[in-house]
Amino acid sequence: MSRVEVIGPATLYLGDSYEILPTLGDQDAGVFDPPYKFSTSGGGRFRKARPSMDQIAAKGLDQGFDDTIVSPARFRSVAVFCHNDQLAELLPRMAARYHRVVVCSWHKTNPLPVANKHYRPDTEFWIHAWLEGAHPVGTLADKARWILSESGRFSGVAHPTVKPEPVMDKVLATMNAASICDPFMGSGSTGVAAIKRGLGFTGIEVDPAYFDIACGRIAEAVRQAEAG
Numbered sequence: 205m206s207r208v209e210v211i212g213p214a215t216l217y218l219g220d221s222y223e224i225l226p227t228l229g230d231q232d233a234g235v236f237d238p239p240y241k242f243s244t245s246g247g248g249r250f251r252k253a254r255p256s257m258d259q260i261a262a263k264g265l266d267q268g269f270d271d272t273i274v275s276p277a278r279f280r281s282v283a284v285f286c287h288n289d290q291l292a293e294l295l296p297r298m299a300a301r302y303h304r305v306v307v308c309s310w311h312k313t314n315p316l317p318v319a320n321k322h323y324r325p326d327t328e329f330w331i332h333a334w335l336e337g338a339h340p341v342g343t344l345a346d347k348a349r350w351i352l353s354e355s356g357r358f359s360g361v362a363h364p365t366v367k368p369e370p371v372m373d374k375v376l377a378t379m380n381a382a383s384i385c386d387p388f389m390g391s392g393s394t395g396v397a398a399i400k401r402g403l404g405f406t407g408i409e410v411d412p413a414y415f416d417i418a419c420g421r422i423a424e425a426v427r428q429a430e431a432g
């Protein structure tokens with residue numbers, strides 16, 4: 205492990221989550237936005253409109269992850285983002301580990317104008333799974349299975365798959381936990397949402413440039429929270 209930053213109620217690790225997570229002990233709840241497994245090829249004449257696809261491929265963010273890291277021995281509840289193409293494989297694996305499993309969705313108000321031989325890229329999914337007693341909490345509105353939000357690509361954050369804050373806030377609204385762990389922290393969107401909700405946060409990110417962005421964003425969220 206090369207670096208640990210403690211920023212208010214957040215502890216951020218620069219390194220490989222498969223190595224670091226086992227050293228941290230039990231975590232309340234996990235929010236996973238790992239590299240998706242999907243094809244970044246193609247795009248035809250619209251490819252130029254999707255420069256983020258090249259960045260995603262260059263960073264290996266289309267290569268998937270080892271889902272055994274989503275362990276009920278460590279996390280009582282989890283939210284796991286994934287690509288449409290991963291649902292068929294991931295759902296039975298989560299159902300075998302957790303008491304209940306629900307598919308929730310983020311519908312983009314400004315999806316890219318592409319489709320080729322598939323549907324438009326207007327919906328992303330997260331699987332919310334929990335052990336008995338760690339069921340979803342929140343208001344009736346919080347418990348909607350979907351959110352409408354624009355894409356993160358206009359957020360100004362230099363990460364090709366940054367999640368918008370409203371999406372991460374929606375995910376956290378139902379998590380039955382005082383502290384959230386995000387082993388694929390990226391630019392720190394989960395951490396920002398957690399700090400704004402008054403939750404503790406543990407984040408792990410392997411890419412030093414993304415780690416620095418996360419540190420800056422989370423420090424700013426802590427500063428704002430402390431300023432009231």
Ligand SMILES: C[S@@+](CC[C@H](N)C(=O)[O-])C[C@H]1O[C@@H](n2cnc3c(N)ncnc32)[C@H](O)[C@@H]1O
Pocket residue numbers: 219220221222237238239240265363365366367368387388389390391392393394408409410411414
């Ligand atoms: C889909 S992105 C997360 C984006 C994040 N939710 C955000 O809003 O910025 C996945 C992140 O996981 C990181 N990553 C990939 N493998 C990792 C590993 N073994 N340990 C820690 N981080 C990893 C990548 O560098 C990438 O930033």
